Every structure is written in structure tokens, then in C-alpha cells.
Amino acid sequence: MIGVIFEYGSEKVEVRIEGENCSFRTGQFGGALVPIESIKIDKAGSIKEHPDLKDRKDWKEETIKRFKDKLKDYKTEMERVKYVIEDLSKVGYKPLYIQRKGHRVQKIK
Numbered sequence: 001m002i003g004v005i006f007e008y009g010s011e012k013v014e015v016r017i018e019g020e021n022c023s024f025r026t027g028q029f030g031g032a033l034v035p036i037e038s039i040k041i042d043k044a045g046s047i048k049e050h051p052d053l054k055d056r057k058d059w060k061e062e063t064i065k066r067f068k069d070k071l072k073d074y075k076t077e078m079e080r081v082k083y084v085i086e087d088l089s090k091v092g093y094k095p096l097y098i099q100r101k102g103h104r105v106q107k108i109k
Helices: 042-050 059-073 077-090
Strands: 002-008 011-018 023-028 096-099
Touching: 002 077, 011 077, 023 059, 042 059, 059 077, 077 096
Parallel strands: none
Antiparallel strands: 002 011, 002 096, 011 023
């Protein structure tokens, strides 16, 4: 299990990778982890990443499906975390801290 704390606007978001699963939490969910399908996604950023989704009504669902499929391509949790940091940084999420199970929290520079 590896967790990463991001800042998105004035909100703090924790993304947790456990195996191939990716979940997150914010203050608005009362501290409970929720599946990645509930995350806020900017349509313009999604279209920029996947231009073929421009005219599709299910752009959000397809973007999340592609994200999850891409996560499965990586072999280790750390590779998945690096991908999540890179991917979410493109759409305005700023990574602050990372914590691996059994380790201290580390600030991301």
C-alpha cells in the first residue's frame, strides 16, 4: 500500500494504491476511501489527453477506464504511484507527500 497526498485548489486529496486498485479520499467524503470513479475530472484536460473522446457522452467513464487499464500495465505499486503522480499533475493536482506502508511520510520535492 502506498498513499500520496495531493493538493487540488484548496482541497487535500489522498490517492491510495493497493495492488492494482486505486482509491482516494477528500474531506467531503468524511474520510472514507472511495473508488477512483468518484474523482473530479476536467473535461478539457481529458479531451487534451484523449482527443478521440471529444464528442462522446461517456468521456468521463472512458477516461477512467483508460486510466485503470494503464495502471494494470505497471508491475509494482511504486511504478503505479509514479504514473498517478505524473498523470494527475497534468490536470492540476500538486503532489505533496508520499507514504509507503511501514515507512515514514516523505515530502515530495
